[in-house]
Amino acid sequence: MDILIEFFAKGLMTMLMIAMPCVLTAAGIGLVVGILQAVTQVQEQTIAAAPKIFSVFLVIVILGSGYIKLLSNLFTEGAVIAFDVVPKEDSFVLPAGYYNYTKPFIDEMKTDMKKDMTPMAHILNNVAHPQENAQKDRFNFIRNGATNVPTPSLAERKKIMENKR
Numbered sequence: 001m002d003i004l005i006e007f008f009a010k011g012l013m014t015m016l017m018i019a020m021p022c023v024l025t026a027a028g029i030g031l032v033v034g035i036l037q038a039v040t041q042v043q044e045q046t047i048a049a050a051p052k053i054f055s056v057f058l059v060i061v062i063l064g065s066g067y068i069k070l071l072s073n074l075f076t077e078g079a080v081i082a083f084d085v086v087p088k089e090d091s092f093v094l095p096a097g098y099y100n101y102t103k104p105f106i107d108e109m110k111t112d113m114k115k116d117m118t119p120m121a122h123i124l125n126n127v128a129h130p131q132e133n134a135q136k137d138r139f140n141f142i143r144n145g146a147t148n149v150p151t152p153s154l155a156e157r158k159k160i161m162e163n164k165r
Contacts, residue, residue, distance in 0.1 A: 007081055014074050018067050025059045026052045 033048045060067075152160060 003081055003085060007078060010077070011074060014070050017070060021059050021063060022056050025055050029055045 029051050030048060033051055037043060037047065
């Protein structure tokens, strides 16, 4: 978890390193243009906006390759953390054979709704009698004993528990 917090902080610092030169350039140009407008008493908005846009564009062109290097280093480090560091931590990853003994989640979410009804139509059609429908719906979600999911044997359970440690 500390690695993820550290990576998040690194991402925030990268964001600041990319944004700060552009923001400081726009603020400096805005200050200079504001002083010149106050001296000459010309209060036109486009006079202030055009130099800011041009200067920020110039900063991005000059420092763009450095920004690309910063972002690619951050992406590379994120990929290393995601694919090399996190899978080796037991608390973040399921055991390798986890799905051998469980069903996919999609099969568990199926209900007995009519084929031509959307879920919202099913709810709206069953609003009139909530007690009866609650009793019916309770039985729709009960699992039957005939599942195609094999249960692990005692030796397999022991192996699974050893892999979790």
